[in-house]
Amino acid sequence: MRPVRPVSxxxxxxxxxxxxxxxxxxxxxxxxxxxxxMVQGHGMESDTMWGNMFAIQRNSPCEKKMKIVYLKTHKxxxxxxxxxxLRFGERHNLNFVLPNSGYQIGGGAVKFSQSMLGSDPKQxxxxxxxxxxxxxxxxxxxxxxxxxxxxxLRDPIDVFESQWQFYGLHGHFGMNIDQFAVAPKIGKLSTRxxxxxxxxxxxxxxxxxxxxxxxxxxxxxxxxxxxxxxVMIAEQFDESLVLMKETLCWDFEDITSLKxxxxxxxxxxxxxxxxxxxxxxxxxxxxxxYNHFKNIxxxxxxxxxxxxxxxxxxxxxxxxxxxxxxxxxTAEDNAALRGDSAWWGPGLVGYxxxxxxxEECRLMVMAELKFVDRIRKKQRGVRNDKTGEKEEPAxx
Numbered sequence: 001m002r003p004v005r006p007v008s009x010x011x012x013x014x015x016x017x018x019x020x021x022x023x024x025x026x027x028x029x030x031x032x033x034x035x036x037x038m039v040q041g042h043g044m045e046s047d048t049m050w051g052n053m054f055a056i057q058r059n060s061p062c063e064k065k066m067k068i069v070y071l072k073t074h075k076x077x078x079x080x081x082x083x084x085x086l087r088f089g090e091r092h093n094l095n096f097v098l099p100n101s102g103y104q105i106g107g108g109a110v111k112f113s114q115s116m117l118g119s120d121p122k123q124x125x126x127x128x129x130x131x132x133x134x135x136x137x138x139x140x141x142x143x144x145x146x147x148x149x150x151x152x153l154r155d156p157i158d159v160f161e162s163q164w165q166f167y168g169l170h171g172h173f174g175m176n177i178d179q180f181a182v183a184p185k186i187g188k189l190s191t192r193x194x195x196x197x198x199x200x201x202x203x204x205x206x207x208x209x210x211x212x213x214x215x216x217x218x219x220x221x222x223x224x225x226x227x228x229x230x231v232m233i234a235e236q237f238d239e240s241l242v243l244m245k246e247t248l249c250w251d252f253e254d255i256t257s258l259k260x261x262x263x264x265x266x267x268x269x270x271x272x273x274x275x276x277x278x279x280x281x282x283x284x285x286x287x288x289x290y291n292h293f294k295n296i297x298x299x300x301x302x303x304x305x306x307x308x309x310x311x312x313x314x315x316x317x318x319x320x321x322x323x324x325x326x327x328x329x330t331a332e333d334n335a336a337l338r339g340d341s342a343w344w345g346p347g348l349v350g351y352x353x354x355x356x357x358x359e360e361c362r363l364m365v366m367a368e369l370k371f372v373d374r375i376r377k378k379q380r381g382v383r384n385d386k387t388g389e390k391e392e393p394a395x396x
Contacts, residue, residue: 062249066094069139070129071151073205074197075162077234078131079368080257081152084241085129086371087363088254094126097142098376103369104131108195111135111207114142130372134207136227148248149227151206153293154234156286157279159201161269167197177269181278200286217285221292231293239301242312246304252319258329258364327361328354 070085072078089096099105100118111133125143140147163169164177172193173180183189185199192198200211206224210216224231230247232240241255248254271279280287301309323329332352353361363371 064092064250064254065148065248066092066126067143067147068127068129068248069143069147069149070127071134071149071206071228072129072131073151073153073159073202074131075159075166076152076154076202077237078152080237082129082368083364083366083371084255084257085127086375087360088250089127090363090375091360095124096375096379097125097128098130098372098379103372106132109133109192109209111138113138117142131205133205136207136223148229150230150232150244150247151224151228152232152234152240153202153290156200156202156283156290157271157276158234159286160279160283161271163197163201165269167193169193169197178272178275181275181282185282200283200289202286203289206289211285214285214288217288221289224289224293225296231297233294233297236297236301238313238316239309240297241316242309243297243300243304245312252315253323255316256320256323256364258324323360323364327358327364329361329365330354 068085070081072082086096088094097105097117099116105112105116105128112135116132128139128143161177164180169180170176173189175183180189192204196204198204200208203211203217203220206220208216208220230244232244234240241257244250245252245255330352353365366374
């Protein structure tokens with residue numbers, strides 16, 4: 001047997017190296033630019049990039065997600081989104097996480113806990129979409145691990161101006177918003193209204209107490225990126241609905257909505273540039289949160305595809321228009337409305353159904369408090385599951 005010549009060994013080694021390296025070369029050529037774009041867009045590295053990269057694409061048949069936590073942030077189009085989840089749950093006879101009374105789970109600085117759900121927090125819950133402060137461990141103990149987490153963010157100055165008007169913070173602080181913006185934040189000006197509403201509201205809702213501590217803010221941003229399947233942006237509400245539809249494997253009929261709990265134009269205060277400048281510094285932590293996830297959101301839209309997004313937006317607009325027409329929905333002054341469609345709060349636009357007889361029409365314009373009462377009453381009654389056995393009441 002003749003020995004293998006050195007030249008032959010060299011050729012074999014080269015061929016083996018090429019065969020081994022070729023798949024890696026193809027992979028990096030395809031995906032490295034995307035990774036670089038993500039790092040540049042985020043402003044920080046993240047160990048969740050691989051998970052987020054392909055999170056939105058629906059390339060194969062899937063089942064609708066029925067276990068969802070929608071972290072309802074204050075003044076971020078939250079009532080419109082909540083109505084979508086309430087209607088979806090009603091349509092599919094799902095079980096909601098509700099407080100024993102009232103319309104939020106917990107209050108003040110208290111974060112979500114199983115103990116807030118009464119005597120039986122271990123039921124087979126499907127949807128949590130009430131105002132509450134984020135607490136991943138406690139929420140997962142109630143909802144289980146196979147749950148989609150979703151929330152929405154909005155420009156922090158718009159959030160603050162909206163809550164200032166809605167909650168009458170001028171009365172709490174004894175000054176208008178322009179005066180508040182420039183005033184030193186000491187004494188009462190450093191407090192939260194009812195220990196709940198105030199500075200960096202979105203981070204507060206997401207469970208952060210130290211809302212001015214930059215290190216803690218960065219940790220919270222990282223936590224949200226790891227645990228949330230989708231962080232939507234209110235300024236791109238329709239695009240957010242499209243990505244939510246893909247994330248949850250829902251249909252267009254599941255995401256039709258109206259702008260609920262929105263203010264009339266005359267109730268929106270236009271802030272001067274000086275006030276905006278002071279508020280931007282005051283809300284710096286929320287801007288860190290907002291800008292981070294806005295960059296991720298823009299990347300996800302780009303990844304989704306411009307042509308596909310435009311097509312989806314057209315389909316969503318048509319589905320919503322068809323629903324609005326079939327229900328004969330008209331915008332009204334909320335103060336003139338009565339019954340289930342009358343919302344709580346000053347200066348709001350409400351809606352009235354004048355022609356539709358379908359239950360879905362009435363639910364689409366139903367005020368949040370009335371809708372929650374309806375579901376709570378239903379869940380307190382006796383319900384039969386698929387086997388015909390009685391379920392325990394959802395709350396007592």
